[in-house]
Amino acid sequence: MSPTRKRDIKSSARILQAFILLIWIVMFGRLIQLQIVDYEKYAPISKQNFIRQDFVNPARGLILDRNGTIIVENEPIYSITINPVSFDMSKIPLLAKLLNTTEEDVLDRVTQAQQYSWFRTSRLFTEVSFESFSNIQENIWQLPGIGHQIESKRHYPLPLQASHTIGYLREASLEEYRSSDRIRLGDKIGKSGIEMVYEEYLRGELGTKYNRVNAYGQALGLYEDSNLNNSPTKGLDIITTLDAELQVLSERIMENKRGGLVALDPQTGEILSMVSTPQYDLSRLAGRLDSDYWAQINFNPNTPLFNRAISSRQPPGSTFKPFMGLIGLHLGLITRDTEIYNSGAYYRGRAYGDLADPGDYNLERAITKSSNTFFFWMMDRIATRGYLNQWSELAKDFGMGRRNFIDLPHETVGIMPDSTYMNSTFGERRWGIGDLMSLGIGQGMVSVSPLQMAVATASIANGGFRVQPHIVRGIREMDGSINYTDPIRERIDWIREDHLQIVQSGMRGAVTDGGGRWYANLPDIPVAGKTGTSQNPHGENHGWYIAYAPLDDPKIAIAVLIENAGFGSISASPIASLVIEQYLKGEIERQHVLEYVLNFNPWEDIPEDSDTEESAAEEVLDEMEAQP
């Protein structure tokens, strides 16, 4: 008999059933383990799996000028996304046609997306035109796996840059992300200018929504418990003190020059216009990073990212003289009538040159004609009588050599030397009168920013008040009300009205009879000003000009620095005068000055052999007039 016969069918069946039961029990045990024992472990996993917390970016606040004109707004960027797993490869030609590109390009990007992830959505095309975006939307039904994403970028509708004032946005760094719970990785935040300083207000509140998603990350609608969802809060609008029209002009006339310009309301410290040139194009830094352009502006030898209006510091040159006069009057070194004879130079150890005509000078005339002797004489007294530190303190009261707490980053302190500074620079007692004399005419160690000069000029204009320069006038709250900023304005207590009058008329004279008479004098607006030239041992001198107008009721105070442009009277002062004219009259009547300024290129136009401000200016003017 064969074994089959020997073996009982029943026992075979039992063995088989036992085997099946054994394996079945293992699997049933596993089911109990998963569903009963480990339920607590898997239930939350499945919940996290399908609810995705999505963030909704708030619209960033607008930036407006003082009259409500929009300077910075938001513009949507449309991106086309792809979910490779649901995408139909045969639709590539259609997609290429809709996006107006080649099939190879699309295929290339689809392949990249697939390599990134088959299941996760990624960007296929970023910043497509609205037309392409609409084309895609119309055909979305035949493009499975294709979606879109709308983000926003900054848009600058006006023909003005104000790049340093407004500032640009960049993705937040890891440290910034860690230091704030409102910033997520990849978020763009303000990195300079108003965008940076007022980030907190402009940013708005992130909204969250809880989407139900499937395994491919497709959002299938909001999670039922909508209490969890909260919509984003729009960022607050910033109303700046800038006058957009004035800013357009000042940028236009500062073009092709290297320097800084600050115009402010002398009564309040509101900055009407501020320019630093060369500028950079904010719109090229909006949206996706243009790394070529970024490298270009970072490594440009003219340092366009550097804000010359508030960060650069240069000796103020003769523009320092009016303040020197006020200090001298206060210290009792001089009076209104003190006259000092200018023989062509002031002798103290060596000869200190003076280009002004020889003769007797009182303070007013010394300012008007920019005689150096008067101020060398005064500095000599200050140095020898040990007034240096007091002098420094008094000068700082004007805002020079100290911070003025403008609401913009990178404000320079400047240098207003005192004995401590001299000690640390030259060493204890290793400096003497020779190092101090040039301070009297704003040369040497002293250095200031255009902003500081504008603030100082405002103090003369407004009757001795120190104002806090500021760029933001107010913040428009959600309810439409405006929350105005509260800048400091305080009287500089030692300045006397009668002293001011001397200096003011000296500065008025400088415009009518002095260095400002060619370009700075306006026919129907009384302007007071002072030119200056900052000696530059490394190259061509820098031109300075400070001014305010109208004389009796000042509405604008301005300081202009043009680097390597020679005398302030031919470089900085025409620019300042045009800004004043535009602001006070609303238009430019002196077209010849505008034309001169627009054609003035400091690297070409400086006459090489001119040795006085007057002759240089006259030569330039002659040239201008000679041209048809």
Next chain:
Amino acid sequence: MTIFKELNWVLVFIWASLTAFGLVAIYSATLGPVSQFLPAFIQENFMRQLTWVALAIVIIGAIQFTSPRTFQGASYLLYGFATFLMIITVFFGTEVSGSRSWLRLGPINLQVAELMKLATILAAANYLTSRRDISAENLKTAFTALLFFIVPVILLILQNETGVAIIFLALLPFVLFWSGLPHGISLLMISPAIIAYFSVIDWQYGLIAAIVFTFSIFFVQRRHWLTATSLIVGLMTVIGTEVALHQVLQPHQTARIEAFVNPNLDPQGSGWNIIQATTAIGSGGLTGKGFMEGTQTQLRFLPEQWTDFIFCVVGEEFGFIGAGSIMILFLLLFFRLINMATHHKHPYAQLVMVSVAAVFFIHFTINIASATAIMPVIGLPLPFISYGGSAFLINSILLGICLNFDLYKRSFSIYS
């Protein structure tokens, strides 16, 4: 009237219950609240399956009016026909996700391997019950029977359907065991699969399994040559598995096989299916999340959830009560079929019934063990539950034939 009275209604009840579970799960997986994200042809799966169920009912009914001898008589013919179709499929089949296993016959796509399964069971049973000389010393018949299985396995490998080929390989020990293959050799036949399984988890476990098998085989059948063979086969399996995993296979293939041991090593890749499947089942808890409420299912975290991972759908939406019921129904099915075999007089009917039970058991084990991360994922459908017309129809026919044999167990005997 006799047929109605004599029909094995328990088996019909099991079939109907499993089918109903399947339809509910397919409906939920393909027509849930957010099914608009699924391709249109998948949303039609439920209606198609319903059509197949209707067709299956008709065919099961028709089978009951057929003589059981018809099946035995047609065994070889059917086997030849199925083999012919398989060969055709190798060359002219429709390629679906890398494997060429579908034959397009007019409007319907037929998975020929399913028909091959039926043909192989019937033909092998016919051959084995016509010989009665299987013994440990004389394995000629057993080797000849092996050919019935090797042919479809080769054709399936050519079709790139190794998953289905495993069914035929796994069925063989069951068939031979029932046909009288000595216990020791039967154990030896199943040992490589189990040793390999443990070797994938850890080669030391594999070694332990190999030693346990060697002792068991020695205990069951005290023949030194068999014991030695067992030890050699066991060690070769452990070494072979290690070599295959770390030398032969590509790292991603190895990762896929080993993923069930620690799916979190690669949660986005090879571990994804396993994590999502166990999460679906585990989060179902005792009572489940409710019909069409399963987030893992509805939001498509599970791949192929209407076929290979359908058990997860039931587990998530109907919890332990639902999934456990399915497991119990299957256990009843296996036991019922085997009991039916023991009560049948005709060896052919016995072997077919046992083979059918074994085929269902293999499908059941591989499908559920894959879904519950007991073993590497092998994509095989769960009988009567998973979507798939050919499989459902053939499985129903297999059951219908068993019903038929049971129905005619008095008239269909060796004596008549």
